[in-house]
Amino acid sequence: MVRPHVYEDGGQMKSEIVGYDMDEEGDRVALLACGHTRHVRHDPPFVYREWVTSEEGRRKYLGVELDCVKCENDEAREHDRGV
Ligand SMILES: [Zn+2]
Numbered sequence: 141m142v143r144p145h146v147y148e149d150g151g152q153m154k155s156e157i158v159g160y161d162m163d164e165e166g167d168r169v170a171l172l173a174c175g176h177t178r179h180v181r182h183d184p185p186f187v188y189r190e191w192v193t194s195e196e197g198r199r200k201y202l203g204v205e206l207d208c209v210k211c212e213n214d215e216a217r218e219h220d221r222g223v
């Protein structure tokens with residue numbers, strides 16, 4: 141995964157998963173408490189996220205905090221990059 145540079149001292153923005161959606165390509169998207177969305181793909185051998193492929197797994201991950209890249213970007217710059 142290519143990650144944007146983030147602050148080293150715990151400055152990452154975290155947000156809970158509150159639900160799920162799918163994008164137009166059928167990729168699973170997590171809805172975050174902050175109002176942003178984040179892709180949660182299971183795409184081996186690059187990304188292993190097997191829980192996302194089952195209903196039960198997704199339910200288990202509700203409330204789990206993910207880094208929200210969009211929140212991080214919002215901190216760094218004013219506008220969304222249209223991602
Ligand atoms: Zn966010």
